Amino acid sequence: QQQVKQSPQSLIVQKGGISIINCAYENTAFDYFPWYQQFPGKGPALLIAIRPDVSEKKEGRFTISFNKSAKQFSLHIMDSQPGDSATYFCAAPRHTGNQFYFGTGTSLTVIP
């Protein structure tokens, strides 16, 4: 049973455009909801995370929007750059709070 549904599977954006990736979760612990970024041949690395008691968190060009009632959260990348080309994963904590369910990933390509 898939606990976190991520879309789209792949995304192509022009340089300077906005990239939007969405995730929907089911029953989880209410702790942190992170986004991870993974470059080819590397392990994932934390990009940005949000607590569910806030609706939005912004760090530079990256923003997480959180909708607790809809059980959805999204990643917005403003002014997308070719260096942002990577795979992005959302995650939601399991009810035990010590594990994550990861989404299936979104491959982002930013065209110069």
Added chain:
Amino acid sequence: NAGVTQTPKFQVLKTGQSMTLQCAQDMNHNSMYWYRQDPGMGLRLIYYSASEGTTDKGEVPNGYNVSRLNKREFSLRLESAAPSQTSVYFCASSVYGVGRTGELFFGEGSRLTVL
């Protein structure tokens, strides 16, 4: 600062062979994890260790065993490898589980092919 180190980086096995993936972290983290990554499946948790001396099953534990050797090291063993275990394996660690900060620190992965 090495962070999370995995060995080997690449391995080819024949069906039925056994092997152990090694993982070590130098950040004094309490919790350690093994994930596998497959195309279209994302990252799936195999086993985790919340603290030294404890291990628990994740989403896909069948065919694997783990050992938390000490606070630094967490190994993953395939007793009888199968082609379905062809994957990229990631070890990760966190200070105290994932709920407090949302941050896992990942190694660079071990790419395993089972023929």
